[in-house]
Amino acid sequence: MSSGRAGATAEDARVARTRTDVARASLDVLTNDGFDELTHARVARIAGYSKTTLYTHWPSRVDLLTMALSALGELPHHSPTGDLRADLIAELHAFRVAINDLGLDRVLMVLAQWGATVDEIGRIRTDLVTDGEHIARRLLSQLAEGIRLEAAVSMLSGVVVCPTLMYGSPPDDATVEHAIDILLAGLRAS
Amino acid sequence: MSSGRAGATAEDARVARTRTDVARASLDVLTNDGFDELTHARVARIAGYSKTTLYTHWPSRVDLLTMALSALGELPHHSPTGDLRADLIAELHAFRVAINDLGLDRVLMVLAQWGATVDEIGRIRTDLVTDGEHIARRLLSQLAEGIRLEAAVSMLSGVVVCPTLMYGSPPDDATVEHAIDILLAGLRAS
Structure with a gap:
């Protein structure tokens, strides 16, 4: 049980890190290049994740925009x-x-x-x-x-x-x- | 001489009309779709001229932007x-x-x-x-x-x-x- 919790915690940390990285990359693209350039391919490349990962969690470009604003904090x-x-x-x-x-x-x-x-x-x-x-x-x-x-x-x-x-x-x-x-x-x- | 002047006048009128059409189309694209969409292909299609004509008179995208602003008047x-x-x-x-x-x-x-x-x-x-x-x-x-x-x-x-x-x-x-x-x-x- 305790090892199961530790596994869940590691998984949570990984997801949180992915989220932070994608949000930061989305904001960088948005402020430097504009909304036209805010694509899954571009953000995936800059954040260092696969396009599949991005499409799974943030299917639309509006999702990427929402992520960018979350990076504004x-x-x-x-x-x-x-x-x-x-x-x-x-x-x-x-x-x-x-x-x-x-x-x-x-x-x-x-x-x-x-x-x-x-x-x-x-x-x-x-x-x-x-x-x-x-x-x-x-x-x-x-x-x-x-x-x-x-x-x-x-x-x-x-x-x-x-x-x-x-x-x-x-x-x-x-x-x-x-x-x-x-x-x-x-x-x-x- | 007089027919030569008439020919030049017709040519001038044609150039002026092309300029007006391209300026108007450039402004439409700019205000509706943004600078990213302001391309020779897009403006040529909307204005009804060939891309070659556009590239000849307005080689760069900044030229198209300048044309768009001239349409603002x-x-x-x-x-x-x-x-x-x-x-x-x-x-x-x-x-x-x-x-x-x-x-x-x-x-x-x-x-x-x-x-x-x-x-x-x-x-x-x-x-x-x-x-x-x-x-x-x-x-x-x-x-x-x-x-x-x-x-x-x-x-x-x-x-x-x-x-x-x-x-x-x-x-x-x-x-x-x-x-x-x-x-x-x-x-x-x-």
Whole structure:
């Protein structure tokens, strides 16, 4: 019995390792080469497993996409301290880290491109965006609600998203701080 | 001589029509299927010309991308009237029209994905973004300059870009108006 448990544990560890390797390889392919290249053959080669193994556990390309997002793990977030301005700056820095270190901008673009046509990818996108925005939305809800809150969240995200999408790099610290000062002054005055 | 000119004119018209057809087909493929699908074979089939014709005039895939952007034509813009709030609202509506009618969001995502690695695409992106932002930047320069202006432009673009990228549809009129009221109040107060 004890040796049976040990066997099961070894098997579990092997499966877990396969899962981790495939998830990591899927994310690498997705952020470096895009969804078009996220195929079983490509991921199998990079992860070092057979195509048969991949097809057995993750039959569809959407399964590989889900695996890639699992490799993203928890998005980095700031833990609010109560200083609204400092908390917003720190949260945008966390967003910038997710772009620079995890390729979050690439992931969002892939999800945007495919979310419109594949329901399951649309749901994956909604989950990721909800996680990504939840600290910023909670912080800004101190000053706004309803449509004003949604407008403020879009503007705050835009501080990081727009330079990344349009100029190829996230904003520097000074731009982030100026943006937050404008946004907070606007929410307090309007 | 006169018949020679007529012959040249007919030839010019034929070339111009080919160019228009190929540009239109390239943009369709780009916005519907992405840059990976923007191949000579695919565009030739959709435009109704031979691959040889395409390779002769537009040898590289970057040439096809340039053609696709020429089919975008002039981006829609609002002509400012002097009422800053109304002008900003109208300019964001023009941005929304460019997304809904021309697929500008897809084009920006393709350029973001490839601009980082291909210099020529990076330059194409810079030209498009400069055109896209120039009215908004001019309007906001009444209230800000330098880094503050860049921060304000990013927030303004974010009002349209972020919901499109993250939720799959541009913002409604009410969200646009609330955002502009927050931004203007913030620029005047901070």
